[in-house]
Amino acid sequence: MPIDKLQQDANGNLRHFLTLEGLSRSVLTEILDLAESFITVDAQSVKKVPLLRGKTIANLFFESSTRTRTTFELAAKRLSADVLNINIQTSATSKGESLLDMLHNLEAMHCDMFVVRHADSGAAHFIARHVAPHVSVVNAGDGRHAHPTQGMLDMFTIRRHKGPDFGALRVAIVGDIMHSRVARSQIHALNTLGVGELRVIAPKTLVPPEASALGVHVFHDMARGLKDVDVVIMLRLQRERMQGALIPSGGEFFQLYGLNADMLAQAKPDAIVMHPGPINRGIEIDSAVADGEQSVILEQVSNGIAVRMAVMSMCLGRAAGEGA
Amino acid sequence: MHTVIRNGRVIDPANRRDETADIYIAAGRIAAIGTAPAGFSVQKEIDARGKWVLPGLVDLRAHLREPGQKHKGGIANETRAAAAGGITTLCCAPDTNPVIDSAAVVELIRRKASDAGMAHVLPLAALTQGLAGEQISEMYGLQQAGCVAVSNGKIPMANTLVLRRALEYAAGLDIPVLLYSEDPWLGASGCIHEGVVSTRLGLPGIPACAEVIAVGRDLMLVEQTGVRAHFCQLSSARAVELVAAAQKRGVPVTADVSAHQLYLTELDVGQFNSLCHVRPPLRSQRDRDGLRAALADGVIGAICSDHQPHDTDAKLAPFPATEPGISALETLLPLTLRLVDEGVLPLHEAIGRITWQPANILGQSAGTLSLGARADLCIVDPECYWTVSEKALVSRGKNTPFLGWELKGKVTHTLLDGRLVYENHQ
Numbered sequence: 122m123p124i125d126k127l128q129q130d131a132n133g134n135l136r137h138f139l140t141l142e143g144l145s146r147s148v149l150t151e152i153l154d155l156a157e158s159f160i161t162v163d164a165q166s167v168k169k170v171p172l173l174r175g176k177t178i179a180n181l182f183f184e185s186s187t188r189t190r191t192t193f194e195l196a197a198k199r200l201s202a203d204v205l206n207i208n209i210q211t212s213a214t215s216k217g218e219s220l221l222d223m224l225h226n227l228e229a230m231h232c233d234m235f236v237v238r239h240a241d242s243g244a245a246h247f248i249a250r251h252v253a254p255h256v257s258v259v260n261a262g263d264g265r266h267a268h269p270t271q272g273m274l275d276m277f278t279i280r281r282h283k284g285p286d287f288g289a290l291r292v293a294i295v296g297d298i299m300h301s302r303v304a305r306s307q308i309h310a311l312n313t314l315g316v317g318e319l320r321v322i323a324p325k326t327l328v329p330p331e332a333s334a335l336g337v338h339v340f341h342d343m344a345r346g347l348k349d350v351d352v353v354i355m356l357r358l359q360r361e362r363m364q365g366a367l368i369p370s371g372g373e374f375f376q377l378y379g380l381n382a383d384m385l386a387q388a389k390p391d392a393i394v395m396h397p398g399p400i401n402r403g404i405e406i407d408s409a410v411a412d413g414e415q416s417v418i419l420e421q422v423s424n425g426i427a428v429r430m431a432v433m434s435m436c437l438g439r440a441a442g443e444g445a
Numbered sequence: 446m447h448t449v450i451r452n453g454r455v456i457d458p459a460n461r462r463d464e465t466a467d468i469y470i471a472a473g474r475i476a477a478i479g480t481a482p483a484g485f486s487v488q489k490e491i492d493a494r495g496k497w498v499l500p501g502l503v504d505l506r507a508h509l510r511e512p513g514q515k516h517k518g519g520i521a522n523e524t525r526a527a528a529a530g531g532i533t534t535l536c537c538a539p540d541t542n543p544v545i546d547s548a549a550v551v552e553l554i555r556r557k558a559s560d561a562g563m564a565h566v567l568p569l570a571a572l573t574q575g576l577a578g579e580q581i582s583e584m585y586g587l588q589q590a591g592c593v594a595v596s597n598g599k600i601p602m603a604n605t606l607v608l609r610r611a612l613e614y615a616a617g618l619d620i621p622v623l624l625y626s627e628d629p630w631l632g633a634s635g636c637i638h639e640g641v642v643s644t645r646l647g648l649p650g651i652p653a654c655a656e657v658i659a660v661g662r663d664l665m666l667v668e669q670t671g672v673r674a675h676f677c678q679l680s681s682a683r684a685v686e687l688v689a690a691a692q693k694r695g696v697p698v699t700a701d702v703s704a705h706q707l708y709l710t711e712l713d714v715g716q717f718n719s720l721c722h723v724r725p726p727l728r729s730q731r732d733r734d735g736l737r738a739a740l741a742d743g744v745i746g747a748i749c750s751d752h753q754p755h756d757t758d759a760k761l762a763p764f765p766a767t768e769p770g771i772s773a774l775e776t777l778l779p780l781t782l783r784l785v786d787e788g789v790l791p792l793h794e795a796i797g798r799i800t801w802q803p804a805n806i807l808g809q810s811a812g813t814l815s816l817g818a819r820a821d822l823c824i825v826d827p828e829c830y831w832t833v834s835e836k837a838l839v840s841r842g843k844n845t846p847f848l849g850w851e852l853k854g855k856v857t858h859t860l861l862d863g864r865l866v867y868e869n870h871q
Contacts, residue, residue: 127716142645221761241763242647243717251761264765265647305647329644330652 127249135435137249137258140267141309149276149313155431156277156424162199163426172434173202178234179227180206182261186238188398188422189261189271193236196429202437205232221251228253234437235259242266242302257436259429265300271397272306274428276314278421279352282393287314293346293388294337295322295378296356296405299329299367303397304356312336322346323378326367343378347387355380355396355405371404381407385415393417446488447471448863449481453493453824457500458793459801459813468498470820473862478814489865491858493824499796501533501821501859502778503803503812505623505701506677507752508770509566512553513542518754518841520554523774524563526840528867530775531823531856532750533564534804534811536623539571540598546571546582548590555591563866565821567809569623572597572611578604581611588620593807596623596677599724601659603629609666616672621807624667625677626659626684627651627725636765638726642711648764651726653681660684664691667698675806676700678751680725682735689744699806701747702736704780705771707789709733709846719760719767720846723751737789740798747803750777754842772842776833778825779852786853820863829855 128143130136135148162168178197182190190206197204209223227235234257237245242264249258262268283290292311298304298321311319312335321332322340332339340346347353358374368374385394394406394416402408411418448470455466455478462478469477469485476482507527510518520537527535537554539545545554551568558566570587572595574580584595595615602608615622632655637643639650660676664687667674679685679700688700705723710730714721721727739745753770760767781799784790790798800812814822833850835843859867 219758219761220763239763241765243765244763246717247761247763263647263763265649267647302647305645330639330650331641331644334641334644 127246135432138269138432138436139245139249139258139260141269141272141306141313142267144313146313146315149273149310152273152428152431152435153277153280155435156273156427159427159430160424162430163423168199169201170199171201173197173200173437176202176233176437177231178202178204178236178433179232180204180236181209181238182207183209183237183239183244184262186262189238192422192425193261193429196426196433199426200430200434202433220248224248224252228256232256234433236261238262240264259432259436262302264302265305266302267306268302269306270425270429270432271303272310273432274421274425275307275354275395275397276310277424277428278395278417279393281424282417283351287311287316290316290352291318291320291350292316292352292354293320293322293350294354294356295343295346295380297327297358298323298332298356299327300359301356305335307354308335308337320346320350324368324374343384344387347384350388351392353380353385353388353392353394355394355400357397357399358401358405375404379405379407380410382409382413385410395421398422446863447486448489448491448860449487450491450493450498450824453496453498455498455814456793456796457814458797459500460815462814463793468814468822470860470863473820473864475814475816475818475820477816491824495826496857497825497827498814499531499823499825500800500812500814501823501861502531502799503809504532504535504752504774504777504799505747505749505803505806506538507535507750507774508540508754509537510754511541511557512550517756517759520557520566521561521563522841523752523754524558524561524566525867526774526838527564528859528861529839529856529869531778531825531859532774533821533823533859533861534567534809535564536567536569536593536807538598539569539596540576540600544571544576545569545592546574546576546587548586551587551590551592562861562864564861565811567593567807569594569596571595572602572622573607576600578602578607581607581614584615584618584620588618593809594621594623597625599625601625601627601629601632605662605666608663609670612666612670612672612674616670619673621673621675623675623677624663626656626663628655628659631655631658635726636722636769637714638711638728640711640729642714646714646717653683653728653732656681656725657683657687660687664688664696664698668696674698678703678706678725678749679736679745680706680728680732682732685735685739685744689739692744699746700744701749701803702740702745703751704748704773704777705846706736707733707740707748707784708780713846717764718846719762719764720771720844720848722760722764722767722769723771724769740784741789746798747806748777748781748798749803750774752840754840755844757843760844770844771846772838772840772844774840775838776845776847776852778856779854782827782854783852820860822860823856824858826855826857827853829853831855
């Protein structure tokens with residue numbers, strides 16, 4: 122099934138939220154605008170709106186996560202939904218139950234939405250293809266493929282700082298592009314929103330072989346890649362990947378691709394620094410930069426709640442409307 | 446039983462025969478073509494008017510899933526599917542459970558195939574014990590038990606020294622070696638061709654060089670050892686170029702390609718279509734074109750099915766967690782004939798690639814309608830269009846990305862040793 126048919130209904134409304142690839146600029150803008158309206162909910166004394174009252178959302182995290190799971194849970198609760206946090210990890214499969222059997226059991230418990238994180242690329246698509254018609258699936262990260270809510274919260278953060286004209290922006294994504302689902306989602310979103318120039322900066326071992334087909338300019342030199350950019354997005358480099366053949370050491374990686382104040386000076390003076398977290402200080406980013414004036418890393422976390430509220434309400438609101 | 450097949454277009458590329466004629470079968474063998482032999486009393490008559498009469502197809506690689514995985518296939522059922530596809534001789538891969546590395550397993554397979562009586566099953570012996578790549582198998586004993594060649598299945602040979610010894614040993618026995626060449630480290634964690642689609646979907650890739658490097662290494666050892674070697678299921682244009690260069694130097698190596706590699710590319714994976722999860726992976730358009738060109742100029746001498754039936758659950762998971770393979774016995778013939786319509790091969794060449802040429806690679810007398818040969822043949826309605834569907838497939842495996850494709854050419858009858866083993870009443 123083509124992705125647009127799986128992810129959107131015949132009217133172009135979101136049914137599932139699996140990837141940013143193929144979504145139109147108007148859908149992305151709608152998400153950002155809706156998130157903007159939710160950002161004020163945090164400031165209210167009662168941090169709740171009744172949009173999803175009576176809905177049940179199950180967080181299915183086959184891969185561990187604290188930050189993402191928590192922000193999804195908060196987002197759902199602020200929309201007044203009931204939330205199930207199911208700690209799956211490997212338990213379902215270790216008992217021999219198939220993924221589909223487990224999902225069908227949860228459907229039988231009348232869940233309305235599955236928020237899924239899984240180590241395999243394509244897991245969210247697989248689940249979306251097999252859930253009951255009344256269930257929506259939100260991808261909370263699948264393998265190396267996509268992390269669309271992270272991509273959108275990053276767009277939201279950029280727009281709040283740099284305004285709605287992405288065409289005026291030069292953006293650099295730095296680090297482990299190869300294994301990053303965050304980078305893939307960011308790249309799709311930035312291209313759809315019409316970014317002026319999109320660069321990726323990484324050693325050749327961490328750039329996928331056909332990266333330019335994604336619509337990016339590839340740099341292996343940090344200083345050249347950061348020259349005059351408006352936004353610097355640093356990616357997480359997992360410590361376990363620092364051994365072996367990908368890079369020789371964290372130390373050398375930081376020397377070549379770490380972001381310190383001197384390197385940041387290559388970018389525009391008002392450039393913002395982003396990171397999806399958790400950050401590895403002294404390996405990807407220097408503490409002075411991570412905590413510095415140009416850093417918007419903690420804002421990204423806050424914005425994540427509003428963006429996830431927007432996505433959940435769009436998927437479930439539409440589903441509820443269809444059923445009415 | 447005396448059988449006559451009347452008025453069919455008899456196409457036998459091995460003997461350069463293409464004529465409308467009657468075929469007379471007696472005692473399981475081709476008794477005459479054209480005029481009835483003296484004293485021939487017709488006991489059974491098959492009308493083949495408007496149809497083609499071809500030698501039974503010879504398939505160099507199929508997985509019958511028995512012993513070990515009967516929930517996916519089984520010798521009786523999958524040879525029935527072979528008959529439905531016009532295949533009368535097939536090699537079964539050694540990666541059964543237990544592996545085909547003992548005479549007992551060979552005998553089990555041969556007995557089950559004989560009991561089923563639907564196709565000649567030629568077991569491939571394991572190149573190394575347990576396919577573990579450490580200790581060479583008892584090739585002589587396995588050959589004596591009925592294995593026609595040795596192969597390490599799709600388990601790459603990591604240890605070059607063990608491979609060298611295995612090839613030397615096989616050369617000493619003059620037993621052919623079927624090589625599946627893949628660098629074990631470059632291909633280890635991948636599940637899709639490393640290229641545009643793997644980059645977009647974030648799936649771990651298997652670079653084409655995993656095959657190219659391994660073919661290069663293996664070719665050096667083949668030249669060194671002088672073994673009769675055949676490269677199986679090539680998927681990349683560069684690997685084919687290496688084989689072509691070796692052939693040009695006079696190295697007697699042969700190669701085959703899976704039929705699906707001639708039609709599908711990495712783009713067919715689309716949005717994680719697990720039916721396109723195969724090994725070697727579907728590669729780029731350029732690779733596909735290279736394979737077709739190599740087929741046309743004879744570098745690739747055979748087309749195989751690489752039949753791998755699966756149960757439904759094997760493909761019901763996120764893409765990397767699914768099992769690779771396509772159910773392919775029943776699409777081998779129509780996909781090969783489609784190459785003719787697409788101008789890749791002349792008709793006789795196409796039929797030759799699935800009949801006498803694979804038989805020749807193995808040194809077996811099959812795939813021909815020569816006088817006195819075993820009467821293994823199929824009758825094909827060349828104008829029959831049919832849609833590939835789960836219901837239409839006899840194989841227990843319904844896992845094919847060609848579901849929904851309309852193909853041209855349908856087997857109506859298959860004869861094995863002169864015996865009718867398949868008849869399509871539709």
